[in-house]
Amino acid sequence: SNLAQQVCRRLAGARKVARQKNRPVKAFKGGFATYDSRIFSFREKDWTVSLTTVEGRERFELAIGRYQREQLAGSNPKSATLVKRKDGSYFIQICVEAEPSPPQGTDRVLGVDLGRTDIAHTSEGDNWNGQQLNKVRDHHSRLRAVLQRKASKGTRSSRRRCRELLQRLSGKERRFQAWVNHRISKAIVSRAKATNSAIALEDLTGIRERVNQQPRSKAERRRANSWAFYQLRQFLEYKALRAGVALILVPPAYTSQTCHRCLH
Structure with a gap:
């Protein structure tokens, strides 16, 4: 029962x-x-x-x-x-349930800038380039297009094999994206904890809708819609909570500029 x-x-x-x-x-x-x-x-x-x-x-x-x-x-x-x-x-x-560590008190902040060229770039100079991720996404997009075309217009045996291959490839791109975001979030939280710093992260809520209002090609629209910034933010939130690191969401306006005085 x-x-x-x-x-x-x-x-x-x-x-x-x-x-x-x-x-x-x-x-x-x-x-x-x-x-x-x-x-x-x-x-x-x-x-x-x-x-x-x-x-x-x-x-x-x-x-x-x-x-x-x-x-x-x-x-x-x-x-x-x-x-x-x-x-x-x-x-x-x-x-397994566990009590999170209390956030450590500090006046230092580790800023994290998100983007497509660099998935994440910290205020200390660490960055993770998104070129490999874009190559993987473009490869899977081309492969899916070829297999879907053959699955609808090929012979009976080729259609069956293409459907089997599509099913086997299902989720592979998503798992690779999650692995990349896990690796980036773990490195950022570890650095913040080692330097006794809080993490300031851009709040990119609604950025996909704002970007899609601009005239873009089909490929650029696909790349924009495949961003996984929210997943990276989720990974950072629970890893920071577990490590006792404070995470602050800040408006993204003017966060990607260099200060004309301190050059940071």
């Missing part, structure tokens, strides 16, 4: 989000199951989890690394998500 209640809860949540975004509900995709404290438990002495299944309670040994063991050590997790991968293997995502 508890498993059935979790299914109803997730289905109701999915329909509520779809209604808020004005999207039709076509189907409910499986592949994962949520667990709460009534049907899930973790035991540290032998690194196992106990899960309620349709055939009764089962205990499974965790195959995890040192980092995961450090996060789970001494904790009492009360929820988890069981995920079935495409290859048939199972992963469990355990939710």
